[in-house]
Amino acid sequence: MYLYNETDQRLVDDRVVQFRDQMTRFLDGRLSEDDFRPLRLQNGLYVQRHAPMLRVAIPYGTLASHQLRKLADIARRFDRGYGHFTTRSNIQFNWVRLEDTPDILAELATVQMHAIQTSGNCIRNITTDQFAGVAADELFDPRPYCEIVRQWSTLAPEFLFLPRKFKIAISGGAEDRAAVRFHDIGASARVADDGRIGFEIFVGGGLGRTPMVGKTIKDFLPREELLNYFEAILRVYNRYGRRDNKYKARIKILVKDLSLEGFAKEVEDEWAWSRGGPASIAEQTFRDMEAFFARADHAPADADDPAYRQALHDSRAFARWVERNVAPHRANGYAIVTLSLKKTGAPPGDAIAEQMDGVADLAERFSAGEIRVSHEQNLVLPHVARKDLPALWEGARALGLATPNIGLLTDLVCCPGGDFCSLANARSIPVAAAIQQRFDDLDYQFDLGPLELNMSGCVNACGHHHIGHIGILGVDKNNEEWYQVTIGGREGARAALGKVIGPSFAAGQIPDVIQRLVEVYLAARHEGEIFIDAVERIGLEPFKARVYGGAA
Structure with a gap:
């Protein structure tokens, strides 16, 4: 994995000193809340419903064992003994004290970790496939490219105050396990017929209030042009992205307004000025970065022990x-x-x-x-x-970590929801618990087969509910917590957004609703057909009829 050099470490250490001073000035009244807000956000510090929350970056989701031990130590000393791993491969501590956060950041710096750009209108944590570098279907390892992009984007002045937050994902496998089509920029590994390495580039994807599937803006981008092209996209976004309305400020809205063709022309014009320029990535840079992620050959092991x-x-x-x-x-x-x-x-x-x-x-x-x-x-x-x-x-x-449910119904994705987040309309955790308890029978789950359930406590979609085979969204209905259900979402090459099946439900109804959706699938499925494929084949109507009519 990548290891900090002296410059990297000094940057993070200096950032801790800077933030400690900012926190001191805020606590003693010399820095206003309005002035402090952007400073704390770009150091990953939120003010939540009950306590401050600190979001710590885990670049491209990779941790060394000593780093994970440091996170455990922070959980014990500064939080309530646990952390929450997020859908962007970061970790959140939900019960920190404001005055302790500089000390936490100092502790993180001792193991080459930080919270820089885990919030704010900047380029967030670069994500990738959790199987990067080891997947059997991989075209090439995306982690060196993630690290190159991370270094380029960290504290880059031009991109620290974008119209809105910005998310980039890079995938190296034939199968997309990084949901690249649901990011502001997604890059998927491609190898040309002549052996050149590059990426298919997607733009304008995202979830939240206005979910959209990203569209291909470049069929094949040579790898040496990755930063030049990303810069061109971001400059067009920085120039034309809306700053008057945060709900229309994401790049996906700009792509929609300009049309993909119009946006692509702006990017091509911008790229023409930088193509082959100083930000082009040299072959030696690729070799150096790949060396960080290369490890000694695996010791010989019998395939059939x-x-x-x-x-x-x-x-x-x-x-x-x-x-x-x-x-x-x-x-x-x-x-x-x-x-x-x-x-x-x-x-x-x-x-x-x-x-x-x-x-x-x-x-x-x-x-x-x-x-x-x-x-x-x-x-x-x-x-x-x-x-x-x-x-x-x-x-x-x-350790309680061997539940055999990966990809099954109880392997549900869930944000912290209204128990913690001040933005949430409804709680997520109690509903998730009720679903897990209802479907805790492993024989039943194995019979159902792959079924992805995602839940979010509000339209910000931190639980990625739009791309669940079944999605649940917490909504406010006359100051009460209700839950809207979607089906048909999926990630990967056949990416799709789930569709709302009808009026929302009270929390206590949700397990029954899931049960009825599953019953329709079991009655209709062909041999070997998984839930999402059955939804695509038979459509929403049979599911709606069962859920709202109560009859099979």
Whole structure:
């Protein structure tokens, strides 16, 4: 993984000193709330419903074991003993004290972490596939490109005060696991017929109040032009993006207003001035950056370890976990393991300090000390020898992180909602808990097969409800909490936004609504057909009729 050089470390250390001074001046009244707000936001500090919240950056979702231990330490010392992993692969501490945040940032700096640009109208954390660098279907590793973009975008003066927040995702696999079509800019790996490496570029995607699927603006962009082209897009956005109305300030609105063709022409005109210029990425830069992410060849491992096969035979629970939580690795004899943060009874995405410490231990024993955070709010160990899977499973079970539900109904994505967020219209966590309890039968979940459920407490869509096969949105109805349901969303190459099935529901009705949606699917599905494919085939009407009419 990438390691800070002296300049990187000095930048982060200086930022801590600067913010400590800003906090001191705010607390003693020399800095007004209006003046302090943009300063705290660009250091990841929000004022939430009950307490300040600090959002810590996890660049492209990659952590070293000592960094995860530091997060556990911060959770114990400065919070209430846990952290919340988000859909942008960051971690949030929801109960920090305002006056403690400079100390927290200083602690983070000791392990090359920070909260810079985790909020505000700037370029946010660069995200990617949680399986980057190890996926069996990968065209090339996207992490070096993520790091190049991260360095370019961090504290870049031109892009610190954009019309609105800005999100970039880069994917390297044949399968898009980074939801690139739902970002302001998305880049998906491509290899030309002549072997050149580059990206298909998507622009204008996003969720929130006005969800849109990003559109292809460049079929193939040579990799050396990545920063030049990104700069061209951002300059057009900075010039023409609306600043008079925050609800119409995202780049997706500008692309819609100008049309894709009109926006693309503006970008091409801007790019003409910079193409081949100083921001072009040199081959040596690629080699240097790739060296940071290269690791020694995996130790030889048998692809068909007898002890592993015996464990599969002897334990149905272990076999189920392997089926749902273990993914193919590009190296023979290795696997990628997802640790579920979705055990019934625990808020989705939350990890207590003891679990973080335990995962750090498992990573050092089994995964070269490396952990990933997925945008589905789970943790990933990317370098596990298959022969070690039984021992890792036992360790994960002891931590409560071995629920075999990845990609199933109870692996639901959920924002903190009204229990914490001052923007939320409704609570998310109690509804998520009710759904998990209703569908806690693993036999039933395995029979249902892949079914993604996403929930947000408000239209800001931090829970990505628009792209869930089933989506739930908290809404305000006469000062009461209600929930709107959508179906048909999906990410990947066939990206689609879910459609509202009808009037909203009270919280207590939601498990029954999910049950009825599932019953329609079970009655209509073809052999091997997953929920989202059945929705696309039969349409919304049968689901609406069952939910609102109460009859099959």
